[in-house]
Amino acid sequence: MKMALPASEPHQQRKLVPNQGKTRRFDKLNRKMSKLLVYLILLLFSLVFIVPFLWLISGSLKSSTELFADPPIWIPEVLNWSNYKEAFSSFPFLLYLKNTLIVVVFSCVGAVLSNAFIAYGFSRIEWKYRDAVFIVVLATLMLPFQVIMIPLFLLFKDIGWIGTYLPLIVPHFFGNAFFIFLLRQFFKGIPKELSEAAKMDGANEFIVFWKVILPLSKPILATVVIFQFIEAWRDFLGPLIFLSDNSHYTLSLGVQQIMSQNDPRWGLLMAIGVAMTLPIIIIFFFLQRYFIEGITFTGSKG
Missing domain, CATH: 1.10.3720.10 (MetI-like)
Incomplete structure (x- = not known):
């Protein structure tokens, strides 16, 4: 009986190793998901600041008709670069x-x-x-x-x-x-x-x-x-x-x-x-x- 106990310990350890590996993989996946969630939240908050600037750039390339169109037009059909030329000369x-x-x-x-x-x-x-x-x-x-x-x-x-x-x-x-x-x-x-x-x-x-x-x-x-x-x-x-x-x-x-x-x-x-x-x-x-x-x-x- 005493000789059988040490022989059973490696067998028990071999059963525990796969469970520990699954736990580590789960923790690693959980950390990745948490990081992804944080990035998504930061991205949503950043849109609050980025969208007005993108609208400013879009509006600077529009004609007067497109600028006040309803519904709003984000991408103008023709890029009106003359606004920048007039901005520097007006x-x-x-x-x-x-x-x-x-x-x-x-x-x-x-x-x-x-x-x-x-x-x-x-x-x-x-x-x-x-x-x-x-x-x-x-x-x-x-x-x-x-x-x-x-x-x-x-x-x-x-x-x-x-x-x-x-x-x-x-x-x-x-x-x-x-x-x-x-x-x-x-x-x-x-x-x-x-x-x-x-x-x-x-x-x-x-x-x-x-x-x-x-x-x-x-x-x-x-x-x-x-x-x-x-x-x-x-x-x-x-x-x-x-x-x-x-x-x-x-x-x-x-x-x-x-x-x-x-x-x-x-x-x-x-x-x-x-x-x-x-x-x-x-x-x-x-x-x-x-x-x-x-x-x-x-x-x-x-």
Whole structure:
């Protein structure tokens, strides 16, 4: 009897192996189905954002008859590329594009440099009342632009900046509460041992900030660039208030001029809408990896 027990164990194990294999295959199939379900749900949600843009592209290639047809026509019979030709010739598109790029580029540079420098002081340097001052900075997020619009206009008028790009650029060199918060959270996640090692080698705070912290902060800096690019690119109220000369207008003001006509050409407006949307899509496409990494890393650190 004692000799028979060991001989039966391999037989029992051989019976268990097929069951374990079926369980593993079932678990693997279950994981694949769960992943497929998640992808389908994400696809459905993405259609909410993709469909309006596809309709914008479709409308930019339609004639006026097809644009207001009932039922709606998604694919025009003849691609009406003349809408894009008229979009670039109906108003000084290239001039307004140049003006917009001037504001966008310099405001992005100011946003990156100023907010990174301020956030470094709030996250890596110990000083009295640091947290209290940071709370006051965050409190400015509750102030909408409409509240400070008139005081800013009077201030810039007194110093002679009305009619120039300076009111649209210079304020970005003095920090933004939202960007300061993002950068501070990211900087706090960088090990302090790196800064201490650099200081032991003789580096001062500025060298640590410039040579150690900034090279490690590409994801969050790319995030700031994307947010600031979108804000400056589509800004309408700022240029409307501070710009007085048509030769300084941005694209948003140029589009408003066309929309204010008695009979706006909707196909032309849709073509302009596509032209104004593409740069945002392109910059996000090239910086999306840094953007996702920056947002994820910032949200996971206290």
